[in-house]
Amino acid sequence: MGLLLKDKPTIGFIGFGQMGGAIAHAIHGAFDGYAILAVESNPARQEWMRSECSYVRPVAFSELFEQCHVIFLAIKPQQVSDLAQKVLPYLQSNHCLISMLAGVSYLSLTELFNPAQIVRIMPNTPAKLAKGVTGIYHDSNVSEQSKGLVIELCQSFGRVLVLDSDHDMDIITAMSGSGPAFFYRMVDAFVRFGVSSGLDDRVAKEAAINTMIGAGHMLLNDPNPQDQIQRVASPNGTTQAGLEMMDHQEFDTLMEKVLHRSYERAVELSKESLC
Ligand SMILES: NC(=O)c1ccc[n+]([C@@H]2O[C@H](COP(=O)([O-])OP(=O)(O)OC[C@H]3O[C@@H](n4cnc5c(N)ncnc54)[C@H](OP(=O)(O)O)[C@@H]3O)[C@@H](O)[C@H]2O)c1
Incomplete structure (x- = not known):
């Protein structure tokens, strides 16, 4: 106890x-x-x-x-x-x-x-x-x-x-304190794509939100995102095509910048709090 x-x-x-x-x-x-x-x-x-x-x-x-x-x-x-x-x-x-x-x-x-x-x-x-x-x-x-x-x-x-x-707290502030908002932005982009392509709003939201939740549960089972990506993407398939566009648009660099800026802001705020 x-x-x-x-x-x-x-x-x-x-x-x-x-x-x-x-x-x-x-x-x-x-x-x-x-x-x-x-x-x-x-x-x-x-x-x-x-x-x-x-x-x-x-x-x-x-x-x-x-x-x-x-x-x-x-x-x-x-x-x-x-x-x-x-x-x-x-x-x-x-x-x-x-x-x-x-x-x-x-x-x-x-x-x-x-x-x-x-x-x-x-x-x-x-x-x-x-x-x-x-x-x-x-x-x-x-x-x-x-x-x-x-x-x-x-x-x-x-x-x-x-x-x-x-210092680790500033990293966690970016990743999990602010992090939900970054995932919501991703879901929002999915929903906007679904609706602009012809789905109704409810269906688009259900698809986007439950896909995120399902993917999260898969990661709890096997916490290696690269392995999970391999399991979804077959050669020359739809996922592969989308992933190539993410590479082309430098998605990893963008996310790195997003998280780094959020972390930097946490460091700035910590320094300001010392003044
Ligand atoms: N929201 C998030 O995602 C999140 C995540 C992690 C951490 N946090 C942190 O959580 C903290 C609280 O955020 P929140 O969104 O809950 O703020 P909030 O809704 O504004 O709540 C703060 C409450 O404390 C009251 N208060 C202020 N000074 C007081 C005092 N001296 N004695 C008693 N009560 C007082 C405020 O009253 P008044 O309105 O009259 O000022 C207000 O009702 C923040 O420091 C934030 O950084 C938030």
Whole structure:
């Protein structure tokens, strides 16, 4: 039995917007009976929390930091300095803050929230369906207990990848944080092709979306994309013709540029967060 299941800690949230709400929902579903407390400043989100999330108790910072050892930071990155000033009086070294703030570096977080332990995570939107990919990074100041807890909590909304450095977090931000949008663009192109070639919208969407899901499942069985491509493409066939056009249009170079630009932006944001 893991630490979480044994200890039943109270989980805290600061910010209960899109991601905070999705993650709290997954944790509530996986660990029924755990107390979840949240501080949310937006009146509309407070109302949503009250009406849709009866399992969450709205609290003030003083109670949150008194009751919770593990607290998710789920505010916008640009709100982090304001937040740090507000919560500084409550922070102790046994608090573990889990930041999901895109582009706020580990170093900035440790400086802003000293003396709390910091774990940086990068979830993605499929976390809403417990199908997320979440990168996790922390340094050696994080206790074994906090580490175990964070991993278990994040597993409730999908796969967890423990990373070796904050730099790896910038790569994961591009690949799996932004990644869903790149796959959606690909599906959108499929749908537009289907419709412009004569399919109705519903059929085109079903074909494109289920092809992507099916291909994803095939990759889970055999995670080698080159082998999977070989199995679909027969010599001189339709797939081969399409793949040759992808080569001709330098598709691999384009995707490399797309991911690299997204990664560069994550690095830029991390540097800006240090200013
Ligand atoms: N969406 C994604 O795909 C994704 C993926 C990975 C990570 N993330 C990260 O997740 C974080 C949250 O994103 P989101 O889309 O959930 O944002 P969001 O919907 O705007 O939610 C943030 C909420 O926090 C509230 N808030 C701000 N400052 C607060 C404070 N001091 N105390 C209490 N509540 C406060 C905000 O209220 P106001 O509206 O009044 O400011 C807002 O309701 C971001 O840092 C983002 O980088 C997002």
